[in-house]
Amino acid sequence: MFEYDPVLYSRILTGLTLAFHTIFSTLGVGVPLLIALAEWIGIRRNDDHYHLLARRWARGYIITVAVGVVTGTAIALQLSLLWPNFMQVAGQTISLPLFLETFAFFFEAIFLGIYLYTWDRFKKKIYHLLLLIPVALGATLSGFFITTVNAFMNAPLGFTMENGVLKGVNPLLAMFNPATPTKMAHVLSSAYLTSACVLAAIAAFMILRGREHVYYKKALRLSMTVAFVCAISTAVIGDLSGKYLAEYQPEKLAAAEWHFETAEEASLILGGILDENNEVKYALEIPYALSILAHGTPDAEVTGLEEFPEEEWPPLVVHYFFDLMVGIGMFLALVSFVFMVMKWRKKSNELNRVLLWLIVSTGPLAMLAIEAGWFFTEEGRQPWILRGYMTTAEGATTSGYVDIMLYLFIALYAVLAVSAAAVLRRTFKANPAERELEKLGMK
């Protein structure tokens, strides 16, 4: 296929592991919040449907957690196996958040174990709900800490480099670098959004399949409400992320927007293709929008790619990832908005088939947007592994076996994906909600 190059294979393998892990870790961060909300509403309204909802969501969640845990272990160890030179240098500054991430995960794992095995053990339901707080907190904190590591790689801070040796390390400054606030807010908000969309898609699909129980409608309404709130916050934070990029990583924003020449009143480019002379064709241009995205005013100057040496340009393909992410984000906001309006206006039926099918599509689309967003941000900082300090090629392993390992891991993830999907399907098919409702004596 390619000539053997450990750097290229290391990049592909890392990308593959992260792309696979992201599916499960996104659900890992987002779903506990929805389970907690369902339990909380169940207690407040004294409605057992919501308790069952929490229970069934948790049952599927544990399967995704298992895959998330093992792929998370994989990426943690791969950091050193594939990028030993990078870890030797960066280990001096990023080990604190990595260490804290493990603590947060530990905390989550303990309470998740307790939560899952104590459904009927406490007399007061509220005690059981309280167990979810450390779970959601642990999930959120571990998302936060690990994101600071990624933010650090984008905006290294808190040390000085003298002849390849790190000096004057300040771990807190490294953690709370300029990229951290927007990045972590965007990661968390989009994880909640995606989880809500996935759960809403399942509920919508069941209703389309003819399930008429009010249980499914409650599931749909709860998850769509969360999706709507998070779609708005994700968009707002996304706008702030654009302003961060313009200030600290202008080459990434410029590559995403194919913005070659520094200009005022810059326009935003949607879609299109790039010919060999770097001319943009067939694109939709929105005047002033890039200036507004970058600096908040229509006449602001936006730095173009030409200000950077060409060997430091990110690959220009990131434009498509960026467009895909933003496009899907807008679509999710629109669908959830329409659902909310129709639910609120008594005379319109929010459960019409077209809207339900659109909701079904939001699940996979939201996950696709997460992947596109991560590919944009990671490819967008190429050729750097530590922006401005170390290139990706300098960080990689020199070992001769990365290609074989890549094939092994492709096989592993294929097996895990197929088995997890089969197990999830079987679990819910063999035990539909109606039967469980009946067994628990609910109507």
Added chain:
Amino acid sequence: MDYELIGITVLWTFLYGYLIVASIDFGAGFFNYYSALTGRGPIVKKVINRYLSPVWEVTNVFLIFFYIGLVGFFPSLAFYYGTALLVPGSIAIILIALRGSYYAFHHYGNRESLWYQFLYGATGLLIPASLSVVLTLSEGGFIDVSGDEVQLNYAELFTSTYAWAVVFLAIVSVLYISASFLTFYAHKAGDSSAFSLLRKYALFWSGPTILASLLVFVSLREHNPDHFQRMLDMSWLFGLSLLFFAGAVYLIWKKKRLGVSFILVMLQFAAAFYGYGASHLPYVLYPYVTIYTSFTNDTMALALILAFIAGLMLLVPSLYLLMRLFLFDNDYVKGKK
């Protein structure tokens, strides 16, 4: 005590914690499969599942803790071990991934599957074997370093008596630790048939465990005489370990005070493990890296130690709660909750 020593002690403690909890877990997977295969599955299944289900995730974290801490306190180890361990490390990751997920698929999925049980039973024995390679490498002689190039010498590794002795020890001690814990747990649950089966397993695996320990001792003398000499200087610790072993086996044999017997098993491994670790110092990778040459900067070391203390204040009460609910709650253990 300087930061370097604090760092390595913290890490060694995590590795010890992993050794105990992971052994229980790995061995349980094996016994679960083995007894299912020999038609005695239902006897031990309940005991194993009641203990393992709520804690399996926690086990994994001990390993990650050790690894992240190692990279944090000693970043240049990431370079040496990372480069040399690509293949054995990746294999370990794949085994861990298969084991963790198939454990969950088997338990939370809606169907019992012998194939899933085989996967997490077999991987449970292969993981300790593949992870023990790290300890083997730390003795030196298996890694070729020239300038910036680090390479693992597979021929040397696969023909070394010492390497095989370590693998052997890793596997049999997993089975021994696990069986002695499950014996205690079955006794607590009042499950007499599971108890007598597991007790047999525990007694059976105690012999090979001691044999393997001696084999590691003897082969280390050939492989790394320096280290062997330092171990002799601490021989009282290893003698103590042998005493704990004798006590534990005696109690299991006599079916008395099984909680104490498991504590003795833990002490047996603690004495040997800390003795081995302390005599290994100051080297972390003989003879290239010592704890002093590879240490992180002081600011980070202090930050890590502070984070560690803060983390423990959070974890210890949580772990206590977990144990109260699932390990020391008699009604739960007996299956009434």
